Amino acid sequence: MNNDTEPGTHAPELRLLADLRRRHAVPHSDAVDRMRHAVLHTTTYRRTRRNHALRRRLVVIGAVAAAVALAGGLGVVSHRAGGQTPVVADGRRTETLTIGDRDNAQLVLTVAARRTQTEPAGVLRQGQYIYRKTTELAVATYSFGDKNLNVYEEQRHEMWLDPRHGLQAVRIVQTTGLNRRPVTPGDAALATRLGFDLNAPPSTSDSDKPVKGGPGIPAPSAQPPSLRYPTPEYLAGLPTDPAQLLVLLRQAAKAEGNTKWSTDKIAFGIVGDLFGQCDPIIPAALRAGLYRAIALIPGIQRIEGQTDFGGRRGVAVGFAEGGQRQDILLDPATLHPIGNRLVRVTAAEGIPAGVQSWSTFSFAFVDQPGKTN
Amino acid sequence: MSRAEPTDAQVLAGPREGFGLLFERYSGILYGYCARRVGADLAEDLVAETFLTAFERRDGFDQTAPTAQPWLFGIVTNLLRNHLRTEKRAWKALARTGADPLDGAARVTDGLADRVGERVDAAVSTRALAGALAAMPRGHRDVLLLHVWSGLTYTELAEALDLPIGTVRSRLSRARARLRSALPTDASTFTSGDTR
Numbered sequence: 023m024n025n026d027t028e029p030g031t032h033a034p035e036l037r038l039l040a041d042l043r044r045r046h047a048v049p050h051s052d053a054v055d056r057m058r059h060a061v062l063h064t065t066t067y068r069r070t071r072r073n074h075a076l077r078r079r080l081v082v083i084g085a086v087a088a089a090v091a092l093a094g095g096l097g098v099v100s101h102r103a104g105g106q107t108p109v110v111a112d113g114r115r116t117e118t119l120t121i122g123d124r125d126n127a128q129l130v131l132t133v134a135a136r137r138t139q140t141e142p143a144g145v146l147r148q149g150q151y152i153y154r155k156t157t158e159l160a161v162a163t164y165s166f167g168d169k170n171l172n173v174y175e176e177q178r179h180e181m182w183l184d185p186r187h188g189l190q191a192v193r194i195v196q197t198t199g200l201n202r203r204p205v206t207p208g209d210a211a212l213a214t215r216l217g218f219d220l221n222a223p224p225s226t227s228d229s230d231k232p233v234k235g236g237p238g239i240p241a242p243s244a245q246p247p248s249l250r251y252p253t254p255e256y257l258a259g260l261p262t263d264p265a266q267l268l269v270l271l272r273q274a275a276k277a278e279g280n281t282k283w284s285t286d287k288i289a290f291g292i293v294g295d296l297f298g299q300c301d302p303i304i305p306a307a308l309r310a311g312l313y314r315a316i317a318l319i320p321g322i323q324r325i326e327g328q329t330d331f332g333g334r335r336g337v338a339v340g341f342a343e344g345g346q347r348q349d350i351l352l353d354p355a356t357l358h359p360i361g362n363r364l365v366r367v368t369a370a371e372g373i374p375a376g377v378q379s380w381s382t383f384s385f386a387f388v389d390q391p392g393k394t395n
Numbered sequence: 396m397s398r399a400e401p402t403d404a405q406v407l408a409g410p411r412e413g414f415g416l417l418f419e420r421y422s423g424i425l426y427g428y429c430a431r432r433v434g435a436d437l438a439e440d441l442v443a444e445t446f447l448t449a450f451e452r453r454d455g456f457d458q459t460a461p462t463a464q465p466w467l468f469g470i471v472t473n474l475l476r477n478h479l480r481t482e483k484r485a486w487k488a489l490a491r492t493g494a495d496p497l498d499g500a501a502r503v504t505d506g507l508a509d510r511v512g513e514r515v516d517a518a519v520s521t522r523a524l525a526g527a528l529a530a531m532p533r534g535h536r537d538v539l540l541l542h543v544w545s546g547l548t549y550t551e552l553a554e555a556l557d558l559p560i561g562t563v564r565s566r567l568s569r570a571r572a573r574l575r576s577a578l579p580t581d582a583s584t585f586t587s588g589d590t591r
Binding site: 062 | 414428431442443521544
């Protein structure tokens with residue numbers, strides 16, 4: 023303030039005005055993060071020539087929301103419930119947003135939310151079932167006396183779920199022992215020495231053709247609907263606001279009573295599992311809200327590059343804790359979730375750092391159990 | 396700002412990596428100003444756009460200016476013009492109904508608001524202020540709110556709005572007179588705004 027006869031704010035009318043909407047003046051920390059990211063993404067993170075920034079603004083949208091959407095973190099600004107004037111009004115433009123190699127987790131998730139939030143939901147016709155196919159890579163440990171042989175094995179699970187009965191499985195086909203390979207050269211040598219047949223044929227079991235020891239149909243869950251036991255109705259009733267969702271996720275995580283992992287790690291895992299259980303029946307706005315909710319989890323990280331499992335490429339965001347990292351994988355083209363991955367960050371128990379389990383999933387709505395499309 | 400930290404002019408003339416410092420210094424006050432005028436959702440967009448505009452125009456910043464604050468408020472004031480209708484609609488609604496559209500569904504009450512008489516008085520003041528703000532010319536409202544909510548001096552207001560200082564004085568004076576005439580005569584005895 024200088025001293026050029028300022029009126030100050032001690033006058034009654036100015037004091038009253040100074041109080042007006044005062045509590046609106048303090049931004050939520052999430053809002054600051056979103057703004058910061060939107061600004062710094064364009065001004066600092068991006069190594070573009072400075073005139074590119076201006077040109078991009080003019081070409082792409084002509085308003086900050088373009089940068090906001092591209093910059094990540096701020097995509098929520100314009101489209102949150104109750105928002106007054108969406109700055110990015112042209113949905114077609116948001117559909118063109120893609121994931122860049124240098125985009126961080128918040129940006130990846132924000133772009134994914136923006137891309138998918140207005141997609142029409144898949145149509146599950148009366149009487150149809152949800153077919154879910156999961157391919158999972160995991161480390162299997164075979165014990166031979168005092169020696170442990172670690173082998174990567176793939177399994178394929180096909181499940182037909184009845185959406186009318188809380189996603190109850192009505193048929194399960196399981197194939198195990200696919201593509202066995204040793205985890206380390208030492209495991210390869212051990213397998214040879216032990217005569218372990220890495221090329222043994224896989225085995226398949228089908229709940230419709232029950233055999234002893236094969237998979238049976240689990241009894242209907244006695245659990246009420248929840249994030250772990252979702253039903254279409256339950257999902258439709260969830261909020262879509264990311265902050266509210268994160269509160270719900272953390273509550274659900276705490277309720278599990280797991281003391282080994284942090285609440286945020288469990289919350290992150292719940293989202294990954296939910297996608298894997300029932301992505302096609304998750305309402306688009308809820309999926310977008312979940313993307314944005316996990317973007318708010320401190321420590322969330324973008325995994326460099328793209329993942330590739332069986333030719334299925336993915337963009338990964340992860341949460342690391344206690345020597346391991348859980349990743350959620352998104353299809354880089356559709357930005358829908360396609361899988362989950364558990365990575366050992368440090369070597370332990372004779373198993374080197376690297377992927378511990380890796381699952382990818384796909385879904386279809388089918389007319390009857392046994393059909394796959 | 397500590398002595399070791401660069402001035403705003405140095406930040407704006409320096410490498411792009413330093414731009415975040417400007418954001419840390421002024422995003423809060425810019426957000427507060429915008430949020431009080433047009434609500435939280437738009438405020439986020441406006442603040443981000445203000446900094447992006449500043450980044451693009453940083454070569455044009457007056458290196459002799461002591462701070463970038465008036466310059467940034469000048470940018471945000473221009474951007475707010477695109478939302479004039481939104482702002483006026485909210486002021487009018489508040490004046491007419493006593494319910495602030497920017498509040499959303501939740502109302503915050505505090506100890507003062509629990510005292511019914513004071514709450515009623517505060518609501519009267521609030522509606523009167525809102526009505527006066529809705530009715531006054533945009534240029535007057537800009538000067539008034541920048542001064543009261545952002546603490547800009549006459550000189551800074553003149554710089555921010557690119558106006559002669561005499562115009563700033565006269566606009567502020569007229570805006571205050573409008574407020575005074577709109578308020579009940581005993582308005583100075585109670586408070587307003589967040590006590591509703």
